Amino acid sequence: MGAKIKDILYNIIFKTDTRTGKAFDVILILVIFCNSILIILESVDIIRESYGTLINFLGWSFIFIFTVEYILRLFVVKNKIKYLLSFFGMIDLLSIIPIYFIFFFPGMRFLVIVRVFRLLRMFNIFKMGRYITESRYLLSALRASIPKITVFVVTIIFIIIIVGSAMYIIEGPQNDFDNIPISMYWTVVTVSTVGYGDISPQTSVGKFISGILMIVGYGIIAVPTGIISHELAHTSKSEKEQKICQSCFTETDTLNDRFCSKCGSKFADS
Structure with missing residues (x-):
């Protein structure tokens, strides 16, 4: 039962070709975008002074969401070490770690700006690696x-x-x-x-x-x-004298090749 739940959560969090996966990505994009807007508005003194309580509440809400998401990613992923050391794994961690340092070092509040790096997650969501x-x-x-x-x-x-x-x-x-x-x-x-x-x-x-x-x-x-x-x-x-696979980015000098020699994907112009 536990393995089945992990598979379901994995498909929702890491797969983008399913309805639930797309819905998760859309929600995540909205949360990341709203979080970034909040950080920008928080830097304006008059807004921070007028809506400080609301800003703090929303800020901690976003941190809670990002923390739960990170724990779930770490829970369902098979190779945890690979995820922890991956680019997006580090970005996910950096988006939540600084806020907890504020409890012990209040003077490090400026580190909350690191949450903006979460926008880089959109590169993965939108498949911008192409x-x-x-x-x-x-x-x-x-x-x-x-x-x-x-x-x-x-x-x-x-x-x-x-x-x-x-x-x-x-x-x-x-x-x-x-x-x-x-x-x-x-x-x-x-x-x-x-x-x-x-x-x-x-x-x-x-x-x-x-x-x-x-x-x-x-x-x-x-x-x-x-x-x-x-x-x-x-x-x-x-x-242009080479062919580059859009799936794994492997190059080939043979223009007559129709399929990638590494992953087997068909070249776009073939």
């Missing part, structure tokens, strides 16, 4: 772009140091450019086209350099974008 293949393209492009991006960053650092030093000499402390680090900070803000306005050049030469730096800033934004876009297009073209 997009891992697409993310591999991006990671490959980023790795291939590292040498060019490094040269680009070093060049920007040289520009910041040189222009920052020049602006310190041109503007000086009388115009709030008190030292070279502050002048370098102004250069970073200007070249990134953010322009906070807390420091601004007053001399004609300083304004001229500022204008040139702003124009350069627009070009700087385009450079890394172009580098990564080029590498991403090149990586995608290379990867």
Whole structure:
């Protein structure tokens, strides 16, 4: 009888292709979403002061639900150690552990924000693992772009140091450019086209350099974008010469294969 109950609970909690499993996932998504909204609202002082009792009640209710869910997952799963050490197992644990530390360390209340990580459970619920293949393209492009991006960053650092030093000499402390680090900070803000306005050049030469730096800033934004876009297009073209199983993500160099050699699933384009 006990084994049968465990099987039923396992199908509800871990299976998404059954009616009860889908219902469980929908409820879990709503609870996770409401929990995240509650954490966001709790950070607003006026809301926390006005509805503190309700927020605490709802917060503990969510913690109770997550705790029961975690215990049930641990109870029905066959390989408990594998679940405990798995990515989602760690996320499930981290979503409930910090709140219990508050009993012993009240000053660690900020750790409740860790509950937001529970949103990652949606990747599993929505089967978003299928997009891992697409993310591999991006990671490959980023790795291939590292040498060019490094040269680009070093060049920007040289520009910041040189222009920052020049602006310190041109503007000086009388115009709030008190030292070279502050002048370098102004250069970073200007070249990134953010322009906070807390420091601004007053001399004609300083304004001229500022204008040139702003124009350069627009070009700087385009450079890394172009580098990564080029590498991403090149990586995608290379990867298309391979077939990747959407079930286990195994690659094959044989374009004529219709089925995955590891799990036997049929390729999408076959």
